[in-house]
Amino acid sequence: MRMFDLFYEDYFQMKREDILSAITSTEGRTIMAETIISTFPLLDGVSNPETAAAFSADMVTLNTFNFEAPFIFGYDDSHLSPLIGIPDYTTEIQKIILKNKEDHQYIQKLKKIVGRFLGVNLEPVPEDSTYPKGLRCTAENLQKVKTLGFDYVVITANPSTGVTSEGILEGIRTARTILGTEILIVAGKMHGAGAGNIYDVETIEAFIAAGADIILLPAPGTVPGFTVELTKNFIDLIHKKGALAMTTIGTSQEGATETFIESVAQMSKMAGADIQHTGDCGVSGMTPPENLLRMSITIRGRRHTYRKMSRSPHRVR
Structure with a gap:
């Protein structure tokens, strides 16, 4: 079954192997949208994950989701909009966070609204880092990934x-030790974030051997020197080793022109990408909706794009 053929209930029944099969069957036409959820969303009263899904994303990644203070702007505070600027607003948010921390169905409730596969970014920062504990790739947070029912984690x-x-x-x-065989692991870096780069054969092979299902790479044209040929060489290696490949736009170019998005989408498909990703630094914590739409139309045409957008999120077979 292909990604754009899925019905609402499929997103709740499919596990790791099923999702990998769906991505493979979709033949390079799967879209992942990354969204920042720790600040006011693009649209008042609508979370960025909801907007990304509405504009045909198949997989939606939550960035800056804090496991120690779970809160998604546009979702948790939509009923508080009239209170913005009033001292009670902060107090109400703290009450919601405390409630969310005790709710093991929190992500599943969001998923019922978004109607897509949901993932979360986690970062394996050095031990002496001052990075917030709730955003780190730790055993404790990975256990919460499993408990809350995320479909995948992006390391x-x-x-x-x-x-x-x-x-x-x-x-x-x-x-892999904590998540077992039911949750996807995506790993890699989109550009020179963190420290150093990972763009070499040995590192990619090590990631796959350690248990990564999907390796992310910069999309052609987003990082200096990343041509279609170079990207294809890496993707061929990833496929040979039994994993899938995702090309990413994480250089703020997700907020560039629609023409640029179309060009990158074409080049990524030529390079053999299984998934195409758009980042969260376009406008207000997500790719501009029109750019998501342009990417979708470019790699899968209007028919599949409009079907994805038009089918009710809660439509079942």
Whole structure:
């Protein structure tokens, strides 16, 4: 079954192997949208994950989701909009966070609204890092990934976090041990975030051997020197080793012109990407909706794009 053929109930029944099969069957036409959820969303009263799903994303990644203070702007506070600017607003948010921390169905409730596969970014920062504990790739947070029912975890690096290739590798090993066989592991870096780069054969092979299902790479045209040919060579290696490949736009170019998005989408498909990703630094914590739409139309045409957008999130067979 292909990603754009899924019905609402499929998103709640499919596990790791099923999702991997769906991505493979979709033949390079799967879209992942990364969204920042720790600040006011693009649209008042609508969370960024909801907007990304509405504009045809198949997989939605939550960035800056804090496991020690779970709160999603546009979702948890939509009923508080009239209170913005009033002291009670902060107090109410703290009450919601405390409630969310005790709610093991929190992500499943969000998923019922978004109607897509949901993932979360975790960062294997150095032990002496001042990075918030709730955002780190630790055994404690990985257990919460499992408890809350995320479909996948992305082990990666935001800028200036000090994350190294060795840190990502150890994060993959820990994640596979804790998450078992039901949750997908995506790993890699989109650009020079963290510390150093990972763009070499040995590191990619090590990530896959440690248990990564999907390796992320910069999309052609987003990082200096990343041509279609170079990206294809890496993707061929990833496929040979039995994993899938995701090309990413994580350089704020997700907020560039629609023409640029179309060009990158074409090049990524030529390179053999299984998933195409758009980042969260376009506008207000997500890719501009029109750019998501352009990527979707480019790699799968209007028919599949409009079907994805038009089918009611709660429509069942």
